[in-house]
Amino acid sequence: MAEAVASGRDDRTAKARIRDSAIATFAAHGVEGASVRLVAEGAGVSPALVIHHFGSKEALRRACDVHVAAVIREQKREAIAAGAGLDPLAALRGAAGGLPLLRYLARTLADGTEEVAELLDELVGDAEGYLAEGVETGLLKPTAYPRQRAAVLLLWSLGALVLNEHVRRLLGADLTADLGDPEALAAAGAYFGPVLELYGQGLMDEGYARRLREALDPGPSSGSGQGPG
Amino acid sequence: MAEAVASGRDDRTAKARIRDSAIATFAAHGVEGASVRLVAEGAGVSPALVIHHFGSKEALRRACDVHVAAVIREQKREAIAAGAGLDPLAALRGAAGGLPLLRYLARTLADGTEEVAELLDELVGDAEGYLAEGVETGLLKPTAYPRQRAAVLLLWSLGALVLNEHVRRLLGADLTADLGDPEALAAAGAYFGPVLELYGQGLMDEGYARRLREALDPGPSSGSGQGPG
DNA sequence: CCGGCTCCTGAACGATCGTTTATTCTCGTG
DNA sequence: CACGAGAATAAACGATCGTTCAGGAGCCGG
Numbered sequence: 006m007a008e009a010v011a012s013g014r015d016d017r018t019a020k021a022r023i024r025d026s027a028i029a030t031f032a033a034h035g036v037e038g039a040s041v042r043l044v045a046e047g048a049g050v051s052p053a054l055v056i057h058h059f060g061s062k063e064a065l066r067r068a069c070d071v072h073v074a075a076v077i078r079e080q081k082r083e084a085i086a087a088g089a090g091l092d093p094l095a096a097l098r099g100a101a102g103g104l105p106l107l108r109y110l111a112r113t114l115a116d117g118t119e120e121v122a123e124l125l126d127e128l129v130g131d132a133e134g135y136l137a138e139g140v141e142t143g144l145l146k147p148t149a150y151p152r153q154r155a156a157v158l159l160l161w162s163l164g165a166l167v168l169n170e171h172v173r174r175l176l177g178a179d180l181t182a183d184l185g186d187p188e189a190l191a192a193a194g195a196y197f198g199p200v201l202e203l204y205g206q207g208l209m210d211e212g213y214a215r216r217l218r219e220a221l222d223p224g225p226s227s228g229s230g231q232g233p234g
Numbered sequence: 235m236a237e238a239v240a241s242g243r244d245d246r247t248a249k250a251r252i253r254d255s256a257i258a259t260f261a262a263h264g265v266e267g268a269s270v271r272l273v274a275e276g277a278g279v280s281p282a283l284v285i286h287h288f289g290s291k292e293a294l295r296r297a298c299d300v301h302v303a304a305v306i307r308e309q310k311r312e313a314i315a316a317g318a319g320l321d322p323l324a325a326l327r328g329a330a331g332g333l334p335l336l337r338y339l340a341r342t343l344a345d346g347t348e349e350v351a352e353l354l355d356e357l358v359g360d361a362e363g364y365l366a367e368g369v370e371t372g373l374l375k376p377t378a379y380p381r382q383r384a385a386v387l388l389l390w391s392l393g394a395l396v397l398n399e400h401v402r403r404l405l406g407a408d409l410t411a412d413l414g415d416p417e418a419l420a421a422a423g424a425y426f427g428p429v430l431e432l433y434g435q436g437l438m439d440e441g442y443a444r445r446l447r448e449a450l451d452p453g454p455s456s457g458s459g460q461g462p463g
Numbered sequence: 464c465c466g467g468c469t470c471c472t473g474a475a476c477g478a479t480c481g482t483t484t485a486t487t488c489t490c491g492t493g
Numbered sequence: 494c495a496c497g498a499g500a501a502t503a504a505a506c507g508a509t510c511g512t513t514c515a516g517g518a519g520c521c522g523g
Contacts, residue, residue, distance in 0.1 A: 019470080035345075037266035041511060051472050056512060058470095115344050116264075117399040125400055144442045146435055153428040156404040158437070163400075164393015170346040171354055171392075175385040194450045199382040201450070205443025206375050207436035208387070213373045214434025221423045221430070248500075270481060280502050285482060287500095465523085472517075479510070488501075493494105 020058045022048040025105070027055075028069050032108040036066055036116065070113075070120035073106050077124060081131065092162065098184045107181045111166045125163075129156050165196070172196060249287045251277040254334070256284075257298050261337040265295055265345065299342075299349035302335050306353060310360065321391065327413045336410050340395045354392075358385045394425070401425055 017025070026047035030039040041062050045052040059065040077097060084096035094110075097103035114121060133155035139145030148154045165172055169180050178196040182189035207214070246254070255276035259268040270291050274281040288294040306326060313325035323339075326332035343350060362384035368374030377383045394401055398409050407425040411418035436443070 035264075035266060037264060040509080042509090052511085053473080053513085054471055057472095062511065112344070114400075115341070115396050122400065122403060125404070129404060139438075144439050145437060146439070148428065148431060150428040150431065153405055153424055154432065154437075157394075157425065157428045157432065160394050160397055160401060160404070161390045164397050165386075165389050167344050167396050168389055168393050171343075171351065172389060174351060175354070175358060175389070176382055190450070195382055196386065197450055198447060199377065199379040199386045201438075201443050201447040202377060202379065203383065203386065203432075204437040205440045205447070208374060208383075208433040209368075209430075210373050210375070211434045214430050218427060218430040218434070221419070221426055269479080271479090282482085282484095282503080283501055286502095291481065466521105467523105468519105468521085470517105470519085472515105474514090476513075477511100480508080481506105482508100483506075484504090486502080486504100489499090491498095492496090 019048065019050055019054065023050060023055050023058060023065075024068060024072055025102075027065050028073065028109045029105050031066065031069060032105060032112045035112060041065075067118070067120065069109065070118050073109055074120055074124040076100075076103075076106055078127070081128075094162070094166070095184075098182075104181060104183060107166070110163075111169050111181060114163055114167050125159070129159055132156075132159050248277070248279055248283065252279060252284055252287060253294075253297055253301055254331075256294050257302065257338045258334050260295065260298060261334060261341045264341060270294075296347070296349065298338065299347050302338055303349055303353040305329075305332075305335055307356070310357075323391070323395070324413075327411075333410060333412060336395070339392075340398050340410060343392055343396050354388070358388055361385075361388050 023044065027039075027044045030044045030047055033039070034043070041055050042052045044065070045055050048055075055062075055065065059068055077094070080096040080100055080103065094107065097107050110121070129152070133152050136145055136148075136155050136158075137151060140147050166180050173179050176195040178193040179189060180193065180196065182193070184190045184193055209217075252273065256268075256273045259273045259276050262268070263272070270284050271281045273294070274284050277284075284291075284294065288297055306323070309325040309329055309332065323336065326336050339350070358381070362381050365374055365377075365384050365387075366380065369376050395409050402408050405424040407422040408418060409422065409425065411422070413419045413422055438446075
């Protein structure tokens with residue numbers, strides 16, 4: 006039952022190849038839209054071997070979730086040692102096999118399995134810590150909602166990742182590209198530029214925002230649906 | 235070939251019932267995960283009638299996209315007459331059958347069909363107009379990227395909608411709930427509160443944000459992956 | 464040479480899928 | 494009443510799905 010380590014002269018274990026192919030295939034077609042046969046073809050094995058190693062398609066999907074979460078956690082730990090930025094997924098973009106994981110996340114985040122939910126909770130906790138550090142050094146502004154602000158910022162980042170196709174069409178920036186590539190980084194500026202402007206100066210007049218916020222809290226019979234978006 | 239209008243004493247046309255059931259079923263299980271038989275059961279008809287009226291499952295999905303886009307466009311027009319807020323989807327939340335459409339959007343936005351892409355482009359254009367108005371009246375701050383800022387804000391809103399399940403778990407706010415309900419509105423404050431704080435005061439020290447932004451534009455060999463997230 | 468073990472496969476099974484076909488039901492119209 | 498047209502269905506078809514099963518290929522200690 007131990008993990009196979011028969012990495013002799015050639016490539017990865019067949020089990021690892023199946024898992025990587027599943028991550029790529031699920032990312033490309035969605036979990037429901039990707040068949041076991043397609044995953045097997047991508048790994049160069051028979052469909053039966055996929056079931057033999059993972060038991061079922063659903064278990065394969067769980068294994069993908071666990072693996073993606075594990076890699077992200079490891080990259081995160083390395084990023085902490087190197088001095089983390091604000092983007093909890095930045096380390097993935099540069100990592101060797103990070104991009105398929107990013108695309109897998111982008112495709113499966115909306116489905117919401119238990120494993121990725123736990124990962125998200127963890128990332129929110131990390132982000133809250135990073136944000137608190139930034140506040141202490143004066144680079145970030147203090148907040149009345151430390152944990153909620155961390156959650157919102159992470160959800161915005163991941164939401165943009167999930168809508169990556171629309172980000173690319175509307176702005177020309179591919180968030181699942183390797184930002185080490187200068188061309189991709191320049192294109193990503195169409196997203197990060199206005200984002201940084203918003204992060205720097207905000208969007209609204211402060212008094213206006215405060216009034217809207219105060220209108221939320223007590224909750225008498227205020228006006229009709231005028232959400233802040 | 236004309237639209238059936240046999241709405242006599244009872245409810246909607248069977249074709250309309252099928253379309254509404256498809257919207258709800260696709261929203262609940264995803265398009266790939268929902269079968270024609272399930273859609274038919276929800277509409278109280280036979281599976282064959284679904285194909286008889288729409289030709290194929292894919293055509294049914296396109297019809298759902300078209301219908302959702304049409305309803306949103308109409309609600310949008312009414313919202314303009316009533317004086318629009320910043321949330322382009324606010325009108326949907328209060329509308330009679332708006333919630334299923336919202337959940338359909340949340341589930342299918344990531345798939346990216348042509349019809350919803352056109353709708354998104356349209357919504358970005360509208361948002362750019364609203365933002366420009368806000369800048370003129372002094373409620374919103376000016377920007378160097380008018381269209382990109384509109385796109386980013388819309389993508390953040392829709393991204394949070396797509397990740398609604400995580401928003402609910404992390405913050406306790408359900409963005410697909412009827413915000414006319416005071417309890418749901420209060421819960422949504424856990425999302426809109428930090429959002430409005432960010433919109434009001436921003437996130438970063440302005441000089442720090444400007445330095446990060448300038449590091450993006452020219453693009454010499456700057457440091458490794460430290461995205462703004 | 465041999466039995467056993469692991470990795471792996473070809474072929475098939477039952478279920479479910481989207482869709483087709485033939486048929487019945489409903490009902491306004493001449 | 495006769496009749497044609499659309500609404501609606503039951504039943505089945507071929508395809509594909511996830512999964513099972515029996516066994517082959519290669520290797521290793523005896």
